[in-house]
Amino acid sequence: MEEILDRIAQLGPGRRVVAIAGAPGSGKSTLAAQLVARLSGAVLVPMDGFHLDNRLLDRDGLRSCKGAPETFDAAGFVKLIERLKTGGEVIYPLFDRERDLAIAGAGRVEAETRLIVVEGNYLLLDRVPWRQLAGLWDLSVMLDVPQDELRRRLTARWQGLSRSPAEVMAHLENDLGNAEVVLRESMTADLVVQPESISLAETP
Template structure:
């Protein structure tokens, strides 16, 4: 993984010892240089780009940091069924974008506890009140596909640092195919999930604002 034109092993995880590399150390130094009583960091990228792994690893390197995934704002399957969107689950229109935006705006104000939902993948549903950002936690790291989309309400949100993982589509396809096969999906289901994921990846790649830091993974 590397900023502006470098290379990294094609995997969902970080290269071993990533935060001991110059790039990893530079990223930590950039975070350390941020000033404020509450700092908001956004980690965005397409499905399969590795953003969840990076965000989790970054939080593990920081004091007083907490991870808040966007996935807790998935609309419930019953709502998706009513709207004819079940097959598009994961697309931008299948999230409570306004709800997520309000939470980010609340978290921008320091010194207060904020409760948020978490997505339970084993049950494929969001669980209300499952996550907590404590009043004393200074750094909030968000991760999600659509954090940098240049459309409302996403583009009204302001972060202190934004990261974007840029991965070629053929590599995303390889990873995502492996993900769905690993979950026991048959050929038809894999093909359907893959088509949906890659369509969402194109929305992310073509519609996101420029990030402060772009990590390229080929």
């Protein structure tokens, strides 16, 4: 955590955008929230607001792999980060996990905001159009978590949402497949951190 804070402090004046990337269950949401809590005036912008709606996923036969790169409005997300970089007020969507849907216009970055922390799985993905993001980050951080630990955290996540054992297994298989994509196809981050090197609250 302190190393990340030190790197952020070195970014200099002006609006800066920091990427916290990692596989599903790696703790990126928790780390990003903790960073924002430590940094006065910082704002957290999650990638998950760009999930495609379930109706679109059903129409395209993608519901079973929700969370894969192709189930996001990636082009829209890239445009959001470009807008955040240019400054000014920016409105963005947020994802409601319990309701399993994105809510348009639910988040706001004020014009005077100078630091934005973005968290998501595919912030460094080396695929079109995701790879356009690489040139937009002022600092990129990748969480490196062993697969066994990812499996434990993801199982607890879906059990905590009252899913049936069969549903938990289906979600787990999908999430671990997406984790493989993150690990295999992500570009190199400015900073890679291990779970033991940061203090994360025990949240799935």
